Amino acid sequence: MRVFIAGSTGVLGRRLVSEFSEHGHTVIGLTRDTNGDEIVEARGGEPRRGDLFDEASVVQAAEGADTIIHAATAIPTDSATPEAWELNDRVRTEGAEALTKAAVEVDADQYLQQSIVYVARQPDGSAYDESSVPNPVSWTQSALDAEKIAVEAGKKHGFDVSVLRCGNFYGADSYYTRADGKGLIRDERPIIEGTQETLVSYLHLDDAAKAFIAAAEATQSDLWHVVDDEPMSDAEYISILAEQLDTSVPGLISEEAACEAMGDITVELFANAWPTSNEKIRADLGWKPMYPTCQEGLMQVVDAWKSDGFLFDTE
Secondary structure, eight states: OEEEEETTTSHHHHHHHHHHHHTTOEEEEEESSHHHHHHHHHTTOEEEEOOTTOHHHHHHHTTTOSEEEEOOOOOOSSOOSGGGGHHHHHHHHHHHHHHHHHHHHTTOSEEEEEEEGGGGOOTTOOOBOTTSOOOOOTTTHHHHHHHHHHHHHHHHHTOEEEEEEEOEEEOTTOHHHHHHHHHHHTTOOOEETTOTTOOBOEEEHHHHHHHHHHHHTSSOOOEEEEOOSOOBOHHHHHHHHHHHHTOOOOOEEOHHHHHHHHOHHHHHHHHSOBOBOOHHHHHHHOOOOSSSSHHHHHHHHHHHHHHHTTTSOOO
16 A cells, blocks of 8 residues: 555654554655655655645645545644634645545545544533534534545545544653643643543544554545543543652642633633543454553653653663
């Protein structure tokens, strides 16, 4: 299989390049600069320059691909205001337009779209699955739009489309996971008051990459929720991380104060329950997480930090 990956230099994309290469597939990674070229080459892929906002360059870069993957995002790290999410919205939707156009032009057989399970979160916080009616908010509407662009293009032009809605990512190299670690060490990462029982669906980035492999190698296409086995609250997640870091469990902060400190979107993410299941992808593809819960996953994260010296003395 010849796989073309948009977002090949991101925290998920880097793993996708490595995983597909290790599975014996030829990998092409969309890049924008020399640093991106080096990231893709180091993981066994072939870098090709292009810009998601330039359809012609994407079509040219994707030449020869059998499978096209949209794993590109631009999640803001310096601000959580709605305006800061505008670029991410463009990456999702305009990227989907360009990549489905490329799928048509290069005669690809298959297209995989990354999404987020939060698009189908239920207003009452109840458990939901792939059959639930979507309930997007401002910052997830573009993810749902990208899903629709991909599915409609596949139906119109005859290529298979799979949508992988992922849980809340975490991993040793994730910006937000690292920020949580730094915040705990500095006693600057509080728990939002009232979220102790609010269940969130999490997913280790390594497990996300393996789900894309399973979907690409499958004989069927579909919509799948990709999450670990046990939704948990942000309070429990942070408490587990604090334990692994041997720091004190942080105190509480009001929602109002949290909005000022973390931004409205971050508070919305953890103050609203979004428990879903991996039952369908387990049954359809045989995928299951290596890290069934954040307990195991965060142990791996902290072990990796100890190995590379992040937050720790290297002696």
